[in-house]
Amino acid sequence: MLKKSKAKIIEAGFTVFSANPTATLADVAKEAGVGRATLHRHYAGREDLMTALAMVAMQELDDAIEAATKDASSYTEALRLSLEVIIPLADRQMFLANEPLDHVPEVLEAYTQQLEETAEAVEAAKEEGGFDVDVPTAWIVQAIETLTYAAWTVVRDGDATPEEAAALAWRTLQSGLMGGAK
Amino acid sequence: MLKKSKAKIIEAGFTVFSANPTATLADVAKEAGVGRATLHRHYAGREDLMTALAMVAMQELDDAIEAATKDASSYTEALRLSLEVIIPLADRQMFLANEPLDHVPEVLEAYTQQLEETAEAVEAAKEEGGFDVDVPTAWIVQAIETLTYAAWTVVRDGDATPEEAAALAWRTLQSGLMGGAK
DNA sequence: TCAACATGAGACAAAGGTGTCTCATTTTTT
DNA sequence: AAAAAATGAGACACCTTTGTCTCATGTTGA
Numbered sequence: 001m002l003k004k005s006k007a008k009i010i011e012a013g014f015t016v017f018s019a020n021p022t023a024t025l026a027d028v029a030k031e032a033g034v035g036r037a038t039l040h041r042h043y044a045g046r047e048d049l050m051t052a053l054a055m056v057a058m059q060e061l062d063d064a065i066e067a068a069t070k071d072a073s074s075y076t077e078a079l080r081l082s083l084e085v086i087i088p089l090a091d092r093q094m095f096l097a098n099e100p101l102d103h104v105p106e107v108l109e110a111y112t113q114q115l116e117e118t119a120e121a122v123e124a125a126k127e128e129g130g131f132d133v134d135v136p137t138a139w140i141v142q143a144i145e146t147l148t149y150a151a152w153t154v155v156r157d158g159d160a161t162p163e164e165a166a167a168l169a170w171r172t173l174q175s176g177l178m179g180g181a182k
Numbered sequence: 183m184l185k186k187s188k189a190k191i192i193e194a195g196f197t198v199f200s201a202n203p204t205a206t207l208a209d210v211a212k213e214a215g216v217g218r219a220t221l222h223r224h225y226a227g228r229e230d231l232m233t234a235l236a237m238v239a240m241q242e243l244d245d246a247i248e249a250a251t252k253d254a255s256s257y258t259e260a261l262r263l264s265l266e267v268i269i270p271l272a273d274r275q276m277f278l279a280n281e282p283l284d285h286v287p288e289v290l291e292a293y294t295q296q297l298e299e300t301a302e303a304v305e306a307a308k309e310e311g312g313f314d315v316d317v318p319t320a321w322i323v324q325a326i327e328t329l330t331y332a333a334w335t336v337v338r339d340g341d342a343t344p345e346e347a348a349a350l351a352w353r354t355l356q357s358g359l360m361g362g363a364k
Numbered sequence: 365t366c367a368a369c370a371t372g373a374g375a376c377a378a379a380g381g382t383g384t385c386t387c388a389t390t391t392t393t394t
Numbered sequence: 395a396a397a398a399a400a401t402g403a404g405a406c407a408c409c410t411t412t413g414t415c416t417c418a419t420g421t422t423g424a
Contacts, residue, residue, distance in 0.1 A: 005400080021280060022204075024381060035402040040383065098203060098280050131359050138341040139332070139350045140359055146328035150321070159320040168321045176358035177313050177322055187370080206411060217372040222413065 006042050008032040013053045017095045025049070050099050054107045057092045058114060064089060075121055076130030082121075083148060083173075084166040090152035115141065130174075140173075147172055188224050190214040195235045199277045207231070232281050236289045239274045240296060246271060257303055258312030264303075265330060265355075266348040272334035297323065312356075322355075329354055 012032035016023045025046060029036040043049040068085040072078035101107045122140045126133045131140055151165035160168065171177070194214035198205045207228060211218040225231040250267040254260035283289045304322045308315045313322055333347035342350065353359070 020282070025383095026381080035404095036382095037384085037403080038401055041400080045383070046381090100202070135350065135353075135359050136336075136341060138336055138339070139347075139354075142332040142336055143329065143350075143354055143359065146332040147325065150324040150328040154318075154320055154324055157320070159318060165321075168317065168325075171317075172321075172325055172354065172358065174358045174360045176354065176356045177317050177325065178356045207413095208411080217374095218412095219373080219414085220371060223370080227413075228411090 005032075005034055005038060009034060009039055009042060009049070010052060010056055013049055014057075014092050017050075017053070018091050021095045021098060047101075047104070050096070050101060051104050051107055054096050054099070054101055054104075055110065057089075057096060058107075058110050060089060060092065061086065061114070074128050074130070075124035076128050079121055079125055079130070079144070080170050083144065083151075083170055084163075086148050087151045087155065087162055087166055087169075090148060091156070094149065094152070118144065143173060187214075187216055187220060190216060191221055191224060191231070192234060192238055195231055196239075196274050199232075199235070200273050203277045203280060229283075229286070232278070232283060233286050233289055236278050236281070236283055236286075237292065239271075239278060240289075240292050242271060242274065243268065243296070256310050256312070257306035258310050261303055261307055261312070261326070262352050265326065265333075265352055266345075268330050269333045269337065269344055269348055269351075272330060273338070276331065276334070300326065325355060 009028065009032045012028050012034075016028050016031045020027075025039055026036050028049070029039045032039070039049070043052060064085045065082045068081040069078040072081055118141050119137050122131060122137050122144075125131050126137070147169040151160075151162075151169040154160045154168075155162050155165045191210065191214045194210050194216075198210050198213045202209075207221055208218050210231070211221045214221070221231075225234060246267045247264045250263040251260040254263055300323050301319050304313060304319050304326075307313050308319070329351040333342075333344075333351040336342045336350075337344050337347045
């Protein structure tokens with residue numbers, strides 16, 4: 001049952017650290033229904049576990065985006081579809097953002113590549129007319145990331161359904177929230 | 183020199199915790215050029231210090247917004263001006279977001295009130311036609327918050343000046359980033 | 365100058381988290 | 395059934411952080 005224990009620990013890690021980023025390894029082990037020693041048998045320490053969680057989270061993101069954009073009709077549409085599928089995954093990512101994992105080459109590389117892929121998609125969308133070429137790509141990438149987070153929070157707070165939140169985030173990105181006349 | 187010590191500790195708190203949210207009180211004391219015992223004389227413990235930091239940060243925000251919107255011509259314009267002045271203050275706020283301070287009544291109340299004030303301003307701006315009345319206020323508030331954060335990050339990363347970032351954030355909110363023809 | 369107060373430095377104990385190890389038990393594989 | 399592997403539980407030492415206390419020094423204000 002080696003695989004199962006590792007999987008249970010990872011899943012517990014997401015659950016526990018999402019709720020409390022400073023939770024202890026004992027908390028994680030308990031949530032996983034596993035002895036503390038067993039956790040250490042699979043992951044050398046806290047940083048090891050965090051690294052594993054980060055890698056899993058990023059892989060999940062990759063997979064979800066890959067699946068969602070498989071048959072997108074354009075880069076712009078691919079970005080919209082990505083936004084949609086990323087929202088439910090946000091809670092598996094957010095607690096990692098504040099984890100100082102930049103010094104782990106493995107994580108840094110994967111993260112950097114993810115950002116680059118987004119940037120490339122944005123540039124491609126620009127050529128399609130999906131985004132204004134005069135707006136810096138760095139800004140568009142940041143806006144996508146943070147609006148995804150915003151969408152996740154309003155869903156979490158019960159202020160919108162995932163579909164509604166995705167639509168709002170995309171609209172904000174594309175055409176903003178301006179109203180008509182009074 | 184009582185006042186000065188407290189002030190130095192607070193300032194050091196912002197500096198140190200911004201760089202590393204899990205820094206120790208010894209780190210803060212050192213940065214403040216103050217003995218660790220002195221820190222404890224002014225703030226009972228870590229949570230006390232964090233609470234003080236949160237209150238100061240929120241007060242700064244209030245003051246900045248108050249000053250910036252003093253002679254705004256409309257609620258919509260007031261929101262734009264607020265966005266502008268908030269961006270440089272973001273680094274004094276962000277590290278507090280991940281601090282579990284909800285159980286401190288003092289902080290919770292101030293934070294709640296701040297959100298409410300923003301929501302009220304948004305509703306007022308809606309009536310002016312600044313925002314579409316069909317877009318939920320909760321979304322607009324979240325979008326303002328997260329785009330402010332986005333603006334702060336691009337400035338931090340050297341990808342834009344504060345003025346550029348503020349303009350980009352506001353444009354995103356108002357009319358989005360859509361491009362014209364290819 | 366003198367008294368009150370604030371401070372720095374260091375010692376100290378307490379608490380919590382971490383990592384390691386052992387041993388008995390359970391589970392899996394052969 | 396027997397061997398091998400994985401696990402749970404607990405004990406243990408180690409380290410860091412925290413909070414308290416004391417004492418000598420420095421600063422402020424009367």
